[in-house]
Amino acid sequence: MELSKLLILAVQLIFVIPKISAQFELNYHLCGKTTYSTPSTFQTNLNTTLSSMSSDTRITYGYYNFTAGKQPDKVEATALCRSDITLSDCRTCVSSMVSTLPTTCQNNRQAFGYSDYCQLYFTNTSAFHVLTDEPNYALRFNGNVTDAPNFNTSLTTLMTTLLKNASLGGSEVKFATGKIKLTSNQSIYGLVQCSPDLSRTNCVTCVQYLIDTVFPNYFVTLTKPSLFMAKGGRVVSPSCNLRYELYPFYNNITLAAQPPTQPPQLPPSSTANSSDTSAQGVKSRKSHKIISIVVPTVGFLLLIIIVASICMFIRRKKERKVSEKFNIYFFNVIYIICIEEDMEALQSLQYSLAVIKVATANFAVDNKLGRGGFSTVYKGKLPDGQEIAVKRFNKDVVLGDVQFMNEILTLAKLHHRNLVRLVGFCLEEEEMLLIYELVINKSLDNFLFDPMQRASMHWDTRYKVINGIVRGLLYLHEDSRLRVIHRDLKAGNVLLDVDFNPKIADFGTAKLFKIDQSQALTSNVVGTLGYMPPEYLSQGQVSLKSDVFSFGVLVLEIVSGQRFSSFKIGENQENLLTFAWKNWLEGNAWSLVDPALSSASGAEIMRCMHIGLLCVQNNMADRPTMSSVSQMLSSFSMTLQQPSQPAFFRQSPMLLNVPSQGNVSNQSNNKAESKNDITVTEIYPR
Known part of the structure; x- marks a missing residue:
């Protein structure tokens, strides 16, 4: 029997204990750049903090935060255990990290360490109630x-x-x-x-x-x-x-705060006399009588309070600054701006429904400017005389509230002459309204795709529109306090003011990035077919290059004067990108150009077509950034790279006998491009 116990113990020592101890080993660490001397006040504070952390038995929920000293030698430290391990394993892991990390990051004022079961972070700056997403580690x-x-x-x-x-x-x-x-x-x-x-x-x-x-x-x-x-x-x-x-790696327990230990109850004395028992009985009857009086009274008072609260809630519903939809959406948005900062700004933009009804003559049909998938737009005039456009979101649309909040959160932070300006919003009585500056000439598609209006839209105006869109996108991608991917850039979302200056509008599907972020994955693919790049449609991969692709399609539409979705040459229905690419290779690029445009501007038109083809290339890495596009438009001395096959290209048999891409492109390029040897420097996001 003793031998079998020894064998079991040996097996545990060989197989079980190493496996368990591995969960506490330091898998990853990152040491800070600043150091402290030995001995020093900082070292004393660090030792005090970590010693307190490893010896504390009051904490039962797996999160430790300790501090010691004052600046410049102050130390703040946090330890976090996985909440699906036992309290014993948590304490063992923290003790192991406390003894290992300071040695690994010797004399460093800041360090982060991670094991399977817990992580430890100490710093000479703030660590509590502070969002610290770097350094980070991926495995x-x-x-x-x-x-x-x-x-x-x-x-x-x-x-x-x-x-x-x-x-x-x-x-x-x-x-x-x-x-x-x-x-x-x-x-x-x-x-x-x-x-x-x-x-x-x-x-x-x-x-x-x-x-x-x-x-x-x-x-x-x-x-x-x-x-x-x-x-x-x-x-x-x-x-x-x-x-x-792809396997269940977590345990079925969750660390939680343990209730405070109750003092042990003394058992009833075996020597208690009958008078004590009688007294207890009298006290018990009195207690029952008191309870029978107090409980109904308290219940009645609670009922009154509940009814009064409901009445006050209904009465004040119209006065609430932020609706429940707003709060719910905040917790589901894929990227969140700091609420504390936004709330004051948002409240200053809020208008009452009564004011907007007066401004739009109660959403009169005569004031209707247009209708989209989620909303209807009305023109109006505020009491101060400012003309406005009011976007009224449909009440029965599932994603209407998401679009509504996304536009507010985006446009409240953005200010640029080539972006539509948000005047305010209204969220009252189930109405969701966005109030914009009125852009008198409506949207680009009203001019570009109408045969009569298009003829009056000369190249100088179209070129002005292209440059304005570039400036707006460049601001969104690189120059604003946020990095914004529009995700639905098209002619219908470009508004034109009285001087035909473009203003990018409709940020309901925009995605917000951090300043140093260039791409992300999403399962919610939104936008307009024809303007969405292939990697976004097939993989949900959204990036700065998504807007670049949309811009390229839009440029080709501006040059041709025809919609991507209904591009037509004679009696033949064509794919705009296929037709443009095919004729570019054949040296017949001018066949894409709107007949209403004069050949006197041929060099600029061909250059814009060239840029458009660069922007719609199938591989997103081959597309330029908007900063590169801006340079291409502003400097004709810059030789453009040769475009490769665009996305969604349909191979035609007639292309099989066409010479190599580079030779033919050079032939077509001779009449529109400079022969200067300067090349484009592509600027790609990190």
Whole structure:
């Protein structure tokens, strides 16, 4: 018997203990750049902080935050355990990290370390209630999946759900796990966790940053023609972390705060006399009598309070500054601006429904300017005489509230002469209204695709429109305080003022990026067919180059005077990109040009067509950025690169005998382009 016990113990020592201890090992670390001397006040404060962290037994929910000293030697430290491990494992892991990380990052004032079960972060700056999504660490597992689009959609759905659930956690635990069916016999398992001292908004922002920024760099192979998603992976940062696998990797327990220990109740004394028992009986009867009086009274008072609250809620409903739709949307938006800053700005833009009804003559039919998929636009005039355009969102459209809030959050932060200006909004009595400056000439498509109006739209005007759109997109992509991808750039969303200056409008589907972010994945593909690039349609990959593609299509429409969706040459229905590319190769590019345009502007027209073809190339890496496009338009001494085959190109048999692309393009280029040897320097996002 003793021998069998010894054998079992030996097996545990060989197989179990190493496996468990591996969960506590330091998998990743990053040391800061500044150091401290030894000995020093900072070292003393660091030792005090970490010692307190490893020895504290009061914390039972897996999150530690300690501080010691004052600046410039102040130390703040946080430790976060995975909430699906036992309290014992959590404390063991924290102790292990406390002893390992300072040694690994010797004499560093800042360090971040991560193991399977916990993570540790200490710094000489602020760490509590501060969103810290960098440094971050990503670990990729198990190769690539085969059905990437389906996997990506399922993973996005799972992570969105887990992010929402985790962000709704309390001040002790913000943690969620779950799974989603991928196929009939395969599921994806996921985990999302935030530091519980974060606000709900910062939790969402932190995790979304990891998904939007780190995922594309580590879990997707962007150089391949199709999407390759890793079968498993994790991303961690001091403030949040997430993980997904094709197997159940998490446990079925959740760390939570333990109730305070109650003092033990003394058992009834065996020597108590009958008078004590009698007294207890009298007290019991009195207690029941008191309860029978108090409980109904309290209940009645509570009922009065509830009824009064409901009445006050109904009475004040019209006066509420932000509706419930607004609050719900904030927790689901893919990128969130700081609420504290936005609320004051948004409230200053709010108009009452009564004012807007007067301004539009109660949305009179005569004031109707146009109608879109989600809304109807009316013209009006405010009491101060300012002319406005009011976008009234349809009440029965499922995504109407999302479009509404997205436009407010985007345009409230943007100010540029080539963007439509948001005057205000109204959210009252189930109405969702956006108020813009009135742009007198309506949208570009009203001129460009109307035979009578198009004839009066000379090249100088069209060229002015193209340049204005470039300036607007360049501001959105590089110069504004936000990085904005419009995602629905088309002639109908470009408004023209009285001098035909273009103003980009309709930001309902815009996507907000961080300043250093250039691309992201999304399962919600929105926009207009014909203007959406192939990688966005097939893989949900949105980037700065998505708008560049849309711009290229729009330029070719401006040059030809015809819609992409109904491009027609004689009696033949053609694909605009195919026709443009085919004739460019054949040296017959002028056949694309609107007959109403004069050949006197041939050089500019051909250059714009050339730029348009560069912007619609199939591979997004081959497309220029808007800053490059701006340089191409402003400097005719700059020789343009030769475009490659555009997206959605349909091969024609007549192209098989055409000479090589470079030779023919050079022939067609001779009459429109300078022969200067200067080449375009492509500027690509990081």
